[in-house]
Amino acid sequence: MFLALIKKDLLLIRRYVVLLIVLNLSVPFMMTMNTSFVGPMGFFIIVSATAYIVLIATGAKEVQYPRAASLLCAAPYSRRMMVLSKYVVIFLPYGFSCAAFWGMSLLKPQIGGMTPGMAIMGFLILAVAVGVYMPLQFRFGYEKARYLIMAAYLVLVCGAPMLLSVVRAVVAESVRAGALQAFSGLFNGAAAVLEGTSPAALAVGLLAAGIAALAVSVGASVAIYERVDLG
Amino acid sequence: MNILEVNGLCKSYRDFALKDITFSVPEGCIAGFIGVNGAGKTTTLKSILGLVRPSARQIRVFGLDMATDEKEIKDRIGVVFDDGQFYMELTLKEMKNVLAAAYSSWSESDFAGWLDRFELSPRQKISELSKGMRMKFALALALSHKAELLLMDEPTSGLDPLIRTEFLHVLTDYMEQGGKGVLFSTHITSDLDKVADMLIMIDRGRIAFQEEKDALMDSYRIIKGDPAMLSEETRKLFLKLEENTFGFTGITKEADRVMRMMPGVLSERAAVEDIMLANLG
Numbered sequence: 001m002f003l004a005l006i007k008k009d010l011l012l013i014r015r016y017v018v019l020l021i022v023l024n025l026s027v028p029f030m031m032t033m034n035t036s037f038v039g040p041m042g043f044f045i046i047v048s049a050t051a052y053i054v055l056i057a058t059g060a061k062e063v064q065y066p067r068a069a070s071l072l073c074a075a076p077y078s079r080r081m082m083v084l085s086k087y088v089v090i091f092l093p094y095g096f097s098c099a100a101f102w103g104m105s106l107l108k109p110q111i112g113g114m115t116p117g118m119a120i121m122g123f124l125i126l127a128v129a130v131g132v133y134m135p136l137q138f139r140f141g142y143e144k145a146r147y148l149i150m151a152a153y154l155v156l157v158c159g160a161p162m163l164l165s166v167v168r169a170v171v172a173e174s175v176r177a178g179a180l181q182a183f184s185g186l187f188n189g190a191a192a193v194l195e196g197t198s199p200a201a202l203a204v205g206l207l208a209a210g211i212a213a214l215a216v217s218v219g220a221s222v223a224i225y226e227r228v229d230l231g
Numbered sequence: 232m233n234i235l236e237v238n239g240l241c242k243s244y245r246d247f248a249l250k251d252i253t254f255s256v257p258e259g260c261i262a263g264f265i266g267v268n269g270a271g272k273t274t275t276l277k278s279i280l281g282l283v284r285p286s287a288r289q290i291r292v293f294g295l296d297m298a299t300d301e302k303e304i305k306d307r308i309g310v311v312f313d314d315g316q317f318y319m320e321l322t323l324k325e326m327k328n329v330l331a332a333a334y335s336s337w338s339e340s341d342f343a344g345w346l347d348r349f350e351l352s353p354r355q356k357i358s359e360l361s362k363g364m365r366m367k368f369a370l371a372l373a374l375s376h377k378a379e380l381l382l383m384d385e386p387t388s389g390l391d392p393l394i395r396t397e398f399l400h401v402l403t404d405y406m407e408q409g410g411k412g413v414l415f416s417t418h419i420t421s422d423l424d425k426v427a428d429m430l431i432m433i434d435r436g437r438i439a440f441q442e443e444k445d446a447l448m449d450s451y452r453i454i455k456g457d458p459a460m461l462s463e464e465t466r467k468l469f470l471k472l473e474e475n476t477f478g479f480t481g482i483t484k485e486a487d488r489v490m491r492m493m494p495g496v497l498s499e500r501a502a503v504e505d506i507m508l509a510n511l512g
Contacts, residue, residue: 068318070282075310078301230277
């Protein structure tokens with residue numbers, strides 16, 4: 001039952017699947033032309049691009065067929081199941097990205113290799129990004145959610161320097177210095193804890209953090225979608 | 232026994248509200264759900280299915296409560312929406328596979344039989360089907376999992392008379408199996424003249440009436456006559472009256488009194504559409 005929903009989404013984005021395969025197989029090779037992109041950085045770029053394409057493609061299909069979800073929810077598909085299937089569809093290509101990057105790095109070692117740490121870190125980044133975006137999409141719809149994310153990004157990029165200059169003008173230097181010291185103390189403390197932690201424990205911790213972020217996001221998305229009036 | 236019971240269904244939008252919708256559909260009955268565009272037919276059907284969230288409702292289907300047994304109820308309901316509401320780029324087979332997986336009693340042989348009857352190919356893309364063909368496909372899906380109740384929202388809207396007639400034949404065949412029920416919303420009331428056993432009318436978000444069709448049709452009469460026969464007193468006997476210099480046409484529920492007070496007028500049986508128009512608020 002659940003697999004049918006996942007298969008449905010994959011069928012709807014089948015044209016993009018070819019693009020994703022090409023992207024995952026060709027980009028690692030291209031990265032070797034610029035050494036700053038090999039290794040983890042290249043992997044994270046591919047994972048992000050893959051997830052972004054799947055998000056955009058599945059979201060666009062829901063916009064194209066806005067009333068199809070009604071037909072599925074009129075059948076014995078629960079809304080929880082509908083939401084969960086969307087998350088799975090976004091994370092399926094992540095598995096493929098890992099496998100492709102690992103396979104490509106075996107063929108061409110200059111790509112930089114693939115470690116379990118990279119896979120876990122990629123999962124955490126994806127879990128946080130998707131975890132923030134999906135409830136917005138279920139609440140506001142695909143178009144508005146995209147604009148919201150873009151607006152938030154612009155505010156962050158343009159607003160941060162402005163905020164810094166305002167803080168410089170308004171807050172006394174001694175207070176700023178104190179705050180900075182407190183932050184660096186916090187950062188150093190966290191770094192010391194991480195240094196003292198075994199890599200395995202760190203990996204488990206990051207994995208758990210990613211799963212927790214996703215669990216919270218799925219819960220929020222389900223709660224939102226349960227209340228949505230379907231067209 | 233009632234196959235569907237709706238009690239106190241309320242749903243408010245900024246400029247429209249369903250108010251205390253209460254009606255029932257007995258087993259073995261094709262119930263026509265009539266009303267003009269915007270009266271609340273679709274919102275009512277979607278509220279029954281939980282697709283829109285009503286502020287208040289108690290819905291029982293097959294004696295089960297929709298609030299607690301939603302999955303089991305939906306497993307036994309067939310649904311047909313006005314335009315199918317499909318993913319148009321999928322083939323019939325792909326769309327079928329998505330829906331079939333949700334039903335515990337899905338029958339591949341039934342589905343193949345319906346496709347044969349409707350001359351549809353599973354390899355066709357839904358986007359390549361005409362509206363009539365899409366509605367046939369929707370009906371094939373709704374009838375292939377042993378559904379005991381069919382909920383249909385304007386299924387015949389936009390279809391030519393030939394396909395509509397075929398559609399109605401399918402409904403009567405379905406009812407002959409026994410133990411079934413149909414709630415069929417439409418504003419094409421001539422379809423209901425042919426197949427409905429009961430009529431439920433909604434107007435501006437309220438139920439105007441629920442009655443057996445034959446009793447309802449017997450209780451209304453179209454009266455035609457000379458405008459000179461109309462007086463202040465006789466005008467009150469009509470629910471709706473149209474007049475010009477050549478004559479008047481009115482609809483009444485008091486045909487006997489009209490005939491006594493206005494001897495010589497013509498009395499005709501009212502159609503469902505006449506009754507619907509007479510009951511608009």
